[in-house]
Amino acid sequence: xxxxxxxxxxxxxxxxxxxxxxxxxxxAKSLLSPRHLCDLNSPTGGLIVCGSYVPGSTRQLEHLFSQxxxxxxxxxxxxxxxxxxxxxxxxxxxxxxxxxxxNGRNVVLFTSRQYVGEAGTQQGLALGRSxxxxxxxxxxxxxxxxxxxxxxxxxxxxxxxxxxxxVKRAIVRGQALPGVPVWELDENSLYxxxxxxxxxxxxxxxxxxxxxxKSLAGTDDAQRVYKRTNLMNP
Numbered sequence: 001x002x003x004x005x006x007x008x009x010x011x012x013x014x015x016x017x018x019x020x021x022x023x024x025x026x027x028a029k030s031l032l033s034p035r036h037l038c039d040l041n042s043p044t045g046g047l048i049v050c051g052s053y054v055p056g057s058t059r060q061l062e063h064l065f066s067q068x069x070x071x072x073x074x075x076x077x078x079x080x081x082x083x084x085x086x087x088x089x090x091x092x093x094x095x096x097x098x099x100x101x102x103n104g105r106n107v108v109l110f111t112s113r114q115y116v117g118e119a120g121t122q123q124g125l126a127l128g129r130s131x132x133x134x135x136x137x138x139x140x141x142x143x144x145x146x147x148x149x150x151x152x153x154x155x156x157x158x159x160x161x162x163x164x165x166x167v168k169r170a171i172v173r174g175q176a177l178p179g180v181p182v183w184e185l186d187e188n189s190l191y192x193x194x195x196x197x198x199x200x201x202x203x204x205x206x207x208x209x210x211x212x213x214k215s216l217a218g219t220d221d222a223q224r225v226y227k228r229t230n231l232m233n234p
Contacts (some may be wrong), residue, residue, distance in 0.1 A: 016179070020172075032174045032182055034215045037195050038148035045071075045101040046148035046216055048209070050110040051135055051156030052201030058113055060152075060209035067210055069217070071105045073097050075138075076112045077131060086134070094138045101144055106213060109138065132156050136164035140190065148216050150176070150197035152209070157198045165190045177212055179203040 170183035
């Protein structure tokens with residue numbers, strides 16, 4: 001690719017995040033510590049948004065919920081699609097998530113696991129976009145800055161960043177876990193300086209999401225989880 005560029009050719013890439021560091025010749029860095037990912041002293045709860053319904057995401061959600069340390073907020077695709085007033089359904093969920101965050105609970109806003117529509121069709125793609133837009137709207141209308149924010153799913157993370165948070169520019173600070181890049185949002189976004197963790201659907205093992213949430217809880221056990229993960233992934 002470098003030889004091609006030297007000859008004046010230009011390319012557009014769709015790739016994993018690691019490609020960027022390799023292309024720029026950046027050296028590997030340690031994973032970011034919890035204190036670099038959130039305000040551990042904030043009384044507000046953290047938020048995880050999961051629009052991805054791939055098997056890897058579902059396994060991670062099941063493992064996280066089994067720990068009993070987060071409050072689930074299910075976005076029922078069937079209810080959303082069949083509702084006489086989708087906006088009212090979105091508002092109801094927004095209020096549920098907001099109240100939990102205010103009370104210091106870590107919340108997981110996730111889409112129902114069954115797929116609605118025909119995968120790969122225009123109808124299916126349109127439905128996926130409308131769901132991602134709805135999730136982004138919930139984040140935007142919360143009116144409260146979460147202690148941390150992690151989003152699972154490619155389309156979901158893009159919509160939440162651009163439509164939900166108004167992000168036009170961000171700085172990539174590093175990784176929360178291997179393959180989970182962390183953005184620092186710019187001053188023009190809804191929450192300047194917020195660390196935004198992009199967690200692709202099939203990245204990590206079944207306990208990866210739970211390990212991340214534990215590390216962001218700021219407990220002694222969580223700090224040991226972080227340190228052990230860093231030793232395993234220098």
